[in-house]
Amino acid sequence: MTVQRDEDPATAPTCWCCGKEHPEARLVRLGAHPEVGVCLDCARWLHRRARQREDEHRSGLGPRLRASIDAVRATVIRRGWHERGVLGALLRRIDRRLP
């Protein structure tokens, strides 16, 4: 699918979720609305939100494990540990590999 845009080539496209500028290679476009681009970090966040919604109607070890990981993630973010130098970089790197 080719997307026609009336953008200033000097400015990078903007994520429709977080509002930050990203290169086109770091955006995911919606199928029915290719004018909407979401950055990879926000796409990951949306995926997790969708999975949380699905888990609300499931039981078992998987949903409980993911809920525990989500609780730890929320604590890390609430305390700002993800923004602390080397520790933050390590936590963000680990988070990219978690469900």
Ligand SMILES: [Zn+2]
């Ligand atoms: Zn974003």
